[in-house]
Amino acid sequence: MKKIEAIIQPHKLEDVKEALKSIGIDGMTITEVRGHGRQKGHKEIYRGMEYQVDLLPKVKLEMVVADERANEVIQTVVNSARTGKIGDGKVFVYDVAEAIRIRNDDRGEGAL
Amino acid sequence: MPLRRWVLLLIPVLSLAQSVAPSTDARLNNLEAAVKSAQSAGDNAWMLTSAALVLMMTGPGLALFYGGLVRRKNVLSTMMHSFILMAVISVLWAIVGYSLAFGEGWPFIGDLRYLFLNGVGSAPNPDYAPTIPHQTYMVYQLMFAIITPALISGAFAERMKFSAMLLFSVLWALIVYFPLAHMVWGKGGFLNAALGGRIPCFDFAGGTVVHISSGVSALVCALYLGKRKGYGSEPMKPHSIVLSVIGACLLWVGWFGFNAGSAVAASSLATSAFIATHFATAAAVLGWMLAEWLRNGKPSVLGAISGAVAGLVAITPASGFVQPFPALLIGFLAGVVCFLMVTIVKSKFGYDDTLDAFGVHGAGGTLGALLTGVFATNAVNDGFKDANGKLLPLGMVDGHAGQVLNQAVGVLISWGLAIVGTLIILKICDVLLGVRATPEAELEGLDISMHGEEGYNLEA
Numbered sequence: 001m002k003k004i005e006a007i008i009q010p011h012k013l014e015d016v017k018e019a020l021k022s023i024g025i026d027g028m029t030i031t032e033v034r035g036h037g038r039q040k041g042h043k044e045i046y047r048g049m050e051y052q053v054d055l056l057p058k059v060k061l062e063m064v065v066a067d068e069r070a071n072e073v074i075q076t077v078v079n080s081a082r083t084g085k086i087g088d089g090k091v092f093v094y095d096v097a098e099a100i101r102i103r104n105d106d107r108g109e110g111a112l
Numbered sequence: 113m114p115l116r117r118w119v120l121l122l123i124p125v126l127s128l129a130q131s132v133a134p135s136t137d138a139r140l141n142n143l144e145a146a147v148k149s150a151q152s153a154g155d156n157a158w159m160l161t162s163a164a165l166v167l168m169m170t171g172p173g174l175a176l177f178y179g180g181l182v183r184r185k186n187v188l189s190t191m192m193h194s195f196i197l198m199a200v201i202s203v204l205w206a207i208v209g210y211s212l213a214f215g216e217g218w219p220f221i222g223d224l225r226y227l228f229l230n231g232v233g234s235a236p237n238p239d240y241a242p243t244i245p246h247q248t249y250m251v252y253q254l255m256f257a258i259i260t261p262a263l264i265s266g267a268f269a270e271r272m273k274f275s276a277m278l279l280f281s282v283l284w285a286l287i288v289y290f291p292l293a294h295m296v297w298g299k300g301g302f303l304n305a306a307l308g309g310r311i312p313c314f315d316f317a318g319g320t321v322v323h324i325s326s327g328v329s330a331l332v333c334a335l336y337l338g339k340r341k342g343y344g345s346e347p348m349k350p351h352s353i354v355l356s357v358i359g360a361c362l363l364w365v366g367w368f369g370f371n372a373g374s375a376v377a378a379s380s381l382a383t384s385a386f387i388a389t390h391f392a393t394a395a396a397v398l399g400w401m402l403a404e405w406l407r408n409g410k411p412s413v414l415g416a417i418s419g420a421v422a423g424l425v426a427i428t429p430a431s432g433f434v435q436p437f438p439a440l441l442i443g444f445l446a447g448v449v450c451f452l453m454v455t456i457v458k459s460k461f462g463y464d465d466t467l468d469a470f471g472v473h474g475a476g477g478t479l480g481a482l483l484t485g486v487f488a489t490n491a492v493n494d495g496f497k498d499a500n501g502k503l504l505p506l507g508m509v510d511g512h513a514g515q516v517l518n519q520a521v522g523v524l525i526s527w528g529l530a531i532v533g534t535l536i537i538l539k540i541c542d543v544l545l546g547v548r549a550t551p552e553a554e555l556e557g558l559d560i561s562m563h564g565e566e567g568y569n570l571e572a
Binding site: 044045046047048049051053 | 347349350408410411414415418450454455456458459468
């Protein structure tokens with residue numbers, strides 16, 4: 001099993017969700033986060049006081065899928081989240097040791 | 113023929129008129145009383161409305177304007193600075209404040225004739241407002257006394273102890289506001305242009321009394337208290353400019369009560385002050401926005417609403433004295449000057465005037481007071497006449513350039529009293545209570561450390 005963690009632009013969330021739904025992925029966890037990579041932030045000025053805002057709002061999606069579906073899911077996320085501009089985000093992929101469904105103690109891919 | 117018939121008819125009518133002559137007099141008297149009461153009703157309706165509008169400037173107007181500009185952890189304490197003065201100053205006003213400000217007294221302070229509002233009833237005070245109940249005038253003036261110390265709170269927001277703020281406000285009203293209000297508006301006051309002052313300084317609605325006094329005192333407070341922890345190194349962004357926009361709009365509307373109400377009648381002078389106020393404010397918004405757009409590349413919303421307040425401040429002494437076009441000019445200049453004050457001057461000198469009470473009220477008030485001497489004209493205000501009933505020239509545009517000097521004296525006295533008075537009061541508060549919140553209290557935020565509450569309990 002693989003865990004796919006994608007940090008994307010907040011306004012691309014609906015597109016990504018739709019794309020994932022269309023390939024049959026409907027389980028995911030979403031968190032509102034703040035951060036930056038190479039994009040850096042922007043400047044805000046309040047009555048002459050300048051603030052460099054580095055941490056920008058992003059959305060983090062997390063989902064765990066079977067190994068053989070991982071590439072397809074990653075590609076779907078990348079395609080649907082892309083605007084081509086700096087700040088589009090990143091995708092990280094991890095190996096998952098185990099998955100357990102709390103309701104009935106199912107284990108492994110069957111629990112996904 | 114018809115003429116003779118008319119004459120014949122008139123004979124009994126004339127004899128009848130003779131016999132009812134006393135009752136005609138009575139009817140005339142009744143009519144006069146009715147006209148007077150109708151005027152009083154109209155004036156009183158406007159003045160009570162104005163009093164309510166001016167109270168609305170403090171709460172919610174100023175409370176929202178200032179509350180939105182601080183960090184989330186200090187929103188309640190900042191709003192409380194405005195709100196609590198609606199209570200504290202009112203009580204003080206009833207006990208002694210009105211008397212010290214408006215009792216005839218001496219050139220620099222009133223006497224105690226109106227202690228506990230004794231003798232302030234429904235009969236008009238002919239010196240101050242001959243057509244409305246004395247009580248209406250008293251409560252209208254109270255609203256000014258409330259907002260003035262509330263304006264100062266912009267300078268010490270986010271770091272002053274609440275107990276010290278209360279003591280400071282009471283002492284400030286007693287030592288700075290009541291004497292200054294007496295000098296400018298009280299009968300026999302040193303600067304009173306209408307009621308026999310030594311140096312006639314025109315201040316229609318409080319450029320010196322309200323804005324210079326509060327703005328300059330604010331600067332003294334900012335310097336005395338020192339900068340907020342982390343000023344310049346940590347982000348201190350306004351937590352909700354949305355609140356500030358609502359507050360600024362309420363201030364704009366409330367200010368019609370402040371300036372047009374200062375005619376103390378529902379008169380054409382009130383209309384003129386209303387018009388000057390509105391146009392100056394509009395021009396000031398554009399002045400600030402333009403200056404900011406040119407300098408920073410973007411026209412901010414905070415800039416636009418700050419410009420409105422700057423314009424309202426600057427036109428305050430001039431409204432009721434100036435024509436609409438000079439009002440536009442005064443407003444536009446105020447927008448540009450106050451923008452430069454809060455951006456360039458503040459950063460150059462490095463003082464932490466949290467919400468720019470000095471940059472807007474001190475600078476805007478001074479500019480407005482001086483320009484009043486330039487643009488005041490008897491075409492707008494016909495209240496000043498010589499012994500023969502001829503209109504006196506008012507400002508430089510009327511050919512009376514010396515008025516600018518009179519205005520400068522008023523400005524200097526206001527600055528002086530505000531600086532000395534505020535320093536003494538801060539020292540007293542510091543010795544008795546300590547003026548500044550502890551570093552831990554400041555870090556935690558004054559809402560929790562002073563009041564035990566939070567402004568936004570989103571999880572609740």
